[in-house]
Amino acid sequence: MADITEYDVKYLPGVGPSRAKLLHDELHIHTVRDLLYCFPYKHIDRSRLYYIHELNADMPYVQIKGQILSYETEGEGRKRRLVAHFSDGRGVVDLVWFQGIKYITSRYKLHKDYIVFGRPAGYNGRINIPHPDIDEVDGLSLANMGLRPYYSTTEKMKRSGLNSRSIENFVQTAFSRLEQPVEETLPSYLLQELHLMPLDEALRKMHFPQNADEFGRANYRLKFEELFYIQLNILRYSRDRLQKYRGLNFAKVGEYFMQFFTQNLRFELTGAQKRVLREIRKDVGSGRQMNRLLQGDVGSGKTLVALMSMLMALDNGYQACIMAPTEILAEQHFKTFTEFLQGMDVHIELLTGSIKGKRREQILTGVKSGEVQILVGTHAVLEDTVGFSSLGLVVIDEQHRFGVAQRARLWTKNDQPPHVLVMTATPIPRTLAMTLYGDLDVSVIDELPPGRKPIQTLHQYDNHRETLYRGIRQQIVSGRQVYVVYPLIQESEKMDIKNLEDGYAQLCKVFPEYSISKVHGKMKPSEKDVEMQRFVSGETQILVATTVIEVGVNVPNASMMVIENAERFGLAQLHQLRGRVGRGAEQSYCILVTKYQLSAETKKRITIMTESTDGFEIAEADLKLRGPGDLEGTQQSGMAFDLRLANLGRDGQILQLARDVATRILDEDPQGVNPQNAILWKQLVALRKTHVNWSSIS
Ligand code: ADP
Ligand code: MG
Numbered sequence: 001m002a003d004i005t006e007y008d009v010k011y012l013p014g015v016g017p018s019r020a021k022l023l024h025d026e027l028h029i030h031t032v033r034d035l036l037y038c039f040p041y042k043h044i045d046r047s048r049l050y051y052i053h054e055l056n057a058d059m060p061y062v063q064i065k066g067q068i069l070s071y072e073t074e075g076e077g078r079k080r081r082l083v084a085h086f087s088d089g090r091g092v093v094d095l096v097w098f099q100g101i102k103y104i105t106s107r108y109k110l111h112k113d114y115i116v117f118g119r120p121a122g123y124n125g126r127i128n129i130p131h132p133d134i135d136e137v138d139g140l141s142l143a144n145m146g147l148r149p150y151y152s153t154t155e156k157m158k159r160s161g162l163n164s165r166s167i168e169n170f171v172q173t174a175f176s177r178l179e180q181p182v183e184e185t186l187p188s189y190l191l192q193e194l195h196l197m198p199l200d201e202a203l204r205k206m207h208f209p210q211n212a213d214e215f216g217r218a219n220y221r222l223k224f225e226e227l228f229y230i231q232l233n234i235l236r237y238s239r240d241r242l243q244k245y246r247g248l249n250f251a252k253v254g255e256y257f258m259q260f261f262t263q264n265l266r267f268e269l270t271g272a273q274k275r276v277l278r279e280i281r282k283d284v285g286s287g288r289q290m291n292r293l294l295q296g297d298v299g300s301g302k303t304l305v306a307l308m309s310m311l312m313a314l315d316n317g318y319q320a321c322i323m324a325p326t327e328i329l330a331e332q333h334f335k336t337f338t339e340f341l342q343g344m345d346v347h348i349e350l351l352t353g354s355i356k357g358k359r360r361e362q363i364l365t366g367v368k369s370g371e372v373q374i375l376v377g378t379h380a381v382l383e384d385t386v387g388f389s390s391l392g393l394v395v396i397d398e399q400h401r402f403g404v405a406q407r408a409r410l411w412t413k414n415d416q417p418p419h420v421l422v423m424t425a426t427p428i429p430r431t432l433a434m435t436l437y438g439d440l441d442v443s444v445i446d447e448l449p450p451g452r453k454p455i456q457t458l459h460q461y462d463n464h465r466e467t468l469y470r471g472i473r474q475q476i477v478s479g480r481q482v483y484v485v486y487p488l489i490q491e492s493e494k495m496d497i498k499n500l501e502d503g504y505a506q507l508c509k510v511f512p513e514y515s516i517s518k519v520h521g522k523m524k525p526s527e528k529d530v531e532m533q534r535f536v537s538g539e540t541q542i543l544v545a546t547t548v549i550e551v552g553v554n555v556p557n558a559s560m561m562v563i564e565n566a567e568r569f570g571l572a573q574l575h576q577l578r579g580r581v582g583r584g585a586e587q588s589y590c591i592l593v594t595k596y597q598l599s600a601e602t603k604k605r606i607t608i609m610t611e612s613t614d615g616f617e618i619a620e621a622d623l624k625l626r627g628p629g630d631l632e633g634t635q636q637s638g639m640a641f642d643l644r645l646a647n648l649g650r651d652g653q654i655l656q657l658a659r660d661v662a663t664r665i666l667d668e669d670p671q672g673v674n675p676q677n678a679i680l681w682k683q684l685v686a687l688r689k690t691h692v693n694w695s696s697i698s
Contacts, residue, residue, distance in 0.1 A: 004177055005033035012173055022162055026154045032174050036182065037644070038167065039206050040149030043215065046117065047146055052091030057122035062129075064088055065115050065137065068095075071105055083128075084108070086116060093120075094128040103161065113137040133165060147215065149207050171207050185683050186225060187676050190661070197221040220654070223646040227658035229687055232680065235662050238291075239670070245417050247289035248392050253281070254315030257308065259344055272447035273301050279443050280309050280421065284393070290419035293433065296445030297615040298425045298579025299452070305445070306395045307337055309421055314346065314373050318392025318418075321375045323382075325398050327352045327525070328532055332554055333397070334376040351377035351386070354526075391418045398424060425579065425615075446616070455561075455582040457590040457610045462564070468591060469510050472560065476514060476541045480559035480586070485577055487568040488521060488546035496546070497522060503564060504544045515540040547573065556584040566592035567602045571622035574609050601625060624650075 009032055010020030023029040029038055050062045066088035073082050082104055084095040095116060097104050108114065118132030151167040181200035184191075191198060197205070197217050205218035269277070276294060283290035296302045310320035324330040334350040341348065349363045349372045366372035370389030375381060422440065433442055460468055472482050484507065486500040497520065504518050517531045517540040535543040536555055543558075561581045563574065574592070582588040592606055608621050646654065669677050 003180070003183070004174075005031065005036065005182060007032050009035055009170070012170060012177070014173055015170055019160075019162055019166075022157055022160060026157050027152075033182075035167075035170060035174055036203050036207075038151065038171075039644070040151050040164075040168075042150045043147035043209065044150060045146070046148045049115075052086075052088045052093045055093060055120045055127050057120050057127055059120050061117065061119055063115060063117045064093070065113065067111050067113060068108060070110065073101065086114075086129075094126070095132050095134075096123075096128050096130045098130075099159075100161065108134055147209050147211065168207075175204060175207075185679065186228075187679050189676055194224070194657075194661070196224060199225075219645060222644075223651055223654050224658055226643060226646050227651070227655045228662060229684060231655075231659045231662040232665070233684055233687070235659075235666055236684075239666060242288055245289050247287055248284070248316075248318065248416055248419065249287050250284040250312050250316040250318070250392065250419075252315060253312065256311040256314045256344065256346065260308065260311055260341070264340060264342065264344060267449070269304075270301060270445070270447045270449055272296075272445040273305055276305055276443045276445055277308055279441075280305070281312065283441070284309075284312060284419050289417050290421065291440045292421050293440040293442045294421055294423045294445070295433075295442065296423075296425065297448065298576065299583055300425075300445040300448055302423045302425070302445060303333065303336060303397075304340075306397070306421065306423060307340060310374055310393055310395065311346075313392035313419075316392065318390050319367070319370060319373055319375070319388050320393040320395070321377070321381055321388070321391060321418075322395040322397060323377055323379070325378070327354060327378055328529060328536075328553060329397065330376055330378045337374065337376060346374060347372050348374040348376065351375055351380050353378060353380050355380075393419045393421065395421045395423065425576065451585055452582060453585070453587050454613045455578055455588045455590050457578065457592065457613075459566075459592045459594065459606050459610055461596050462593050463596065468562065468593065471589070471591065472542070472562065473511070475560045475589075476511075479557075481535065481538070481540075481555060481557050482542050482560040482562065483558055483577075483580060484542060484544045484562045484564065486544070486546055486564050499565070500544065500546060507542060507544060511542065514542060516542040516544060519543065519545040521546055547577070553580060554583060555580070559584065559586060559588040561588075561590045562593060563591065564593050565595075566606065567594045567598055571605050571608060571618050571625070574605075575615055575618045578609070578613075579615075 008020065009015050009023055009029055010017050012032060012035075015023070023035070027038060029035050044061055046063055048063065050059075050064050052064055052066070055062055055064075064086075066086055069085045069087050069092070071082060071084050073080060075081055080098075080101070082097040082101040084104075086093055086095050095118075113136075115135045115137055116129065116132045117135070118129040120127050120129055149164075149168055149171075151164040153163055153167070157163070181198070182203055184199050186196065186199070190196065196202075197220075199221075202218040202221040205214045206222065209215035209218065280290065280292060283292060294302055294305065306322060310322065313320040322333060324333055330350060330352050334348070337348055347366070349366060351360070351363050351367075355363070363372065363375075364385060364387075367375055368387050368389060375386075375388075380386070433440075472484075475482050484503065486496065486503060488496045488500075500518075500520055504516065507516055515534070517535045519528050519531045523531070532543075532553070534540045536553075538557060558581050561578055563569065563577055566574065569577070578590040581590065590609075592609060594602070594606065598606070605625065608618060612618055612621075665677065665680070668674075672681055
């Protein structure tokens, strides 16, 4: 028997080459299988009929039965529309089309029974139904119309007459042509044990459920499977790696660490810092390679933890390296470390793209010979010309700008892989961390150093400029500095730059007595650095910027962050930006400036920001509000990560179950030889070739 799920959709009756091309281009549907996995975005209950006199413009969807009495075209040119007067014998309602007039009039006959489905709208005090769906009544019993699927389509598809209904028909045809059930992708013992619907049934019920419960069970099965294979892949990968590599053993705590701790460290470590250092210490002394994600809010003291971890490496005769995503940050780390290590005999160097020629040669030679003990740098340290003598620990700061592929290059710098500590200030909710970094152990610094005053966050409408300017002046008069940030969104980049330029001009006019820096992504890196440096050094009082300043810049004297068009930023990003202030001991402020008209969701976001300074709380709220696809950090990192069904904000329990089951299977069948599990490994291989970007999930 042929398995038609592998066939090109163009061979499916009713599709044909041109529609197949549309499906392919617009929805990435190639095969019949892709079509079966193209799930409706909603179902609507179509078992109830309304009378026309019952309709009002507030109803979401209605279904009526009757006949078209006459057609009429109204208006001219682009405003031209087709109106059908439709009656159920008791009342009349207008059906309206703005496109496809010829097609409609030839397709739907006068005085013939139809079922019309659509969303009523009010127009000139009357009700009409724009662009309704129309079905012939013959052979269509309302009872089996039940829950009807609705599929996403694009403008281009609609223009070619390919709508939700067409897709529904294709899917129906596909199922009716299958000669055998869709091949199962989970072992039967799992289906039984977890009471999961078989794949074939689940796929059918995703499209055509009899009721909400059936849909729910189908959806559950597919969500579970989706999360399960991600977990299985991650866990298997990390076990492989543990087996393959022995970790470097940092057996002792020595001179460097102790000297730093007792003499150089001028403050008490927070409880959280101590706990995390113990966790790291345990890892690097375990004989296995450390892969640890260190999460902590901006300013929670991660950098210090990184430095002390590097000293552990030095104490055991190894080199350490820290990578930052930008030159400015690398320089900042270098400066911080140099100050921290004052009076200690540690050779530390900075390597960035702009360090060239003889200086560069010197550093490279020192790294190669082992004389350089700590190397601070940017991506430049990944280059092949950089060879270490004995690299023991790599710290990656603000990890989301580093791809996994880049991380992997570090491995090639040693026979033995170094320990890896990944630091991020983007708090990642637990469910997401489990999925994205499933093989990393996670440490959390959930405590800020003492003496910090929480940042005060205020919301201001953009028509109250005077108050805003007064606030800014107040800060500068008392010797502080101010950030003003504008959103930069790709699609309308020109507009965004204009906003920023206008804002800059305006500020120059309002504050002629102050110097103002301006930084945006379209500038050359060297120009950007110069402007930034002017602000860092205190030469300018105001920095007008796009989100390029988001990551890690540290200007403790800056006490106010003004975010323009705050409604256009996500929660995580707002929180990151806000974290640029509040780094000194004095009170800092974050002003969220928005337009007056805000959607309910935006209002919620702004309220969360004004009420909470807790990064994790905000990240959880963000995940709930937007879903993980939009979460910053996941997008920036190119972790194009397409969960079709599961929502990490809501499906935490399914994820936990999936992880537990995957763990158990790997424990029971570590070699993957149990014939019952053969289906799992086959499926993993198949998935690696398809939609999930496995390589980016590590
Ligand atoms: P992060 O990297 O997490 O954003 P940093 O390590 O840059 O945070 O720390 C922010 C500031 O707090 C730095 O100036 C650092 O020296 C200081 N700091 C770190 N730990 C402590 C502590 N335990 N007590 C007081 N200040 C601290
Ligand atoms: Mg930092």
